[in-house]
Amino acid sequence: MSTEFFQDLFAERIGGKEFGLKTELYKFAKIKLAKKNAKEKFPDVNLIDMGVGEPDTAANEAIVKVLCEQAGLKENRFYSDNGIIEFQEAAARYMDKVYGIKGLDPEKNIVHGIGSKPVLAMVPAMFINPGDIALMTKPGYGVLGTYTRYYGGSTYDLPLTEENDFYPDLDSIPQDVLDKAKMLYINYPNNPTGQVATKEFFEKVVKFAKDNHIMVVHDAAYAAVTFDGVKPLSIFSVEGAMDVALEIHSMSKAYNMTGWRLAFVVGNERVVKAYGTVKDNTDSGQFRAIQKAGVYALDHPELTEKICEKYSRRFALLVDALNELGFNVKKPHGTFYCYARAPKGAKGVTFNNAEEASTYLIENALISTVPWDDAGHYLRFSVTFEASEEEEQNIINEMKERLKKLELVF
């Protein structure tokens, strides 16, 4: 079998004639390889996986029950196209109940998505012409930036640094970039830094958008995953945000429904219509039975609160352990990520970056994290490791013992 036929047909946006020929490994492939090497070296030791970017438990059984009941019903068999009104109505109720956003019109202000990832892939089709710029926070979830480049636009990175409390410095953007920028992508609570938004931050963002005529895409994938007194916050809690922003909510993290693929977009009538137009030309909607299970979930936000209690409990254990080891971390108030400055070395070795540190932790302690070298050098520890409540403390103790032996240097 030859794969040559395709080689000079591939589009430049995915590498053109060079596509698939490079042997360079990317971050997640390197982590996978390091895990494989470590398992071979220590076949009897459990890998403690703090690198996972999704919940460790299944969706609540009541949500699953609705799916089971609905899956076989004849009326649910059709393409759902741009969605069923029941889901949009439930999303409007949810936005009111959880975020205090009143008066959304389910028909005009809300359309579902097959997860927020494909929504982020579609938004550039709504706004980006060749030469336009998308402002992207970095480190971050890059899908919107990738598609901006696919459409002939470019991205301008806004570093999220500890010095700036992991918020983008909007005042630092040069005028020539602002002139070409059409979109600002933000995501709070933030992956990977764990930072949460404040109303003041959103106010600043909305003012920036108005002053510079740049629309805001708020990726709210973790917006409901907050704890320790921090309430879920929508950008629409700010006066005037409806004029300039689009917000994308997801069922993935708030309801442990990652594989189910269900999200929804909120915005003003015109921008939601633009999303609906692109969406209609892209997919035929999520299975109605899944949307109906989604209705149940959205009407039971207390299910998210239970999930958040677990993350908060686990963070308390993890943060104490990391600080005892010499990391300097604060307990996050949202997401399931703890973003810790990477150690500079271990006994007898120096790390040049977080990727080297992360690989060393996997290969020498069987502890998996995700390295970020975009703005400083950090390791992302996720509290979605697999464990029952009773086992949590033991896992953290085990992690601590293993890391202690490495004699990390900070």
Ligand SMILES: Cc1ncc(COP(=O)(O)O)c(C=O)c1O
């Ligand atoms: C910041 C961020 N946005 C969006 C997504 C995608 O979520 P969904 O499952 O809704 O596609 C993720 C998933 O990890 C994420 O971390």
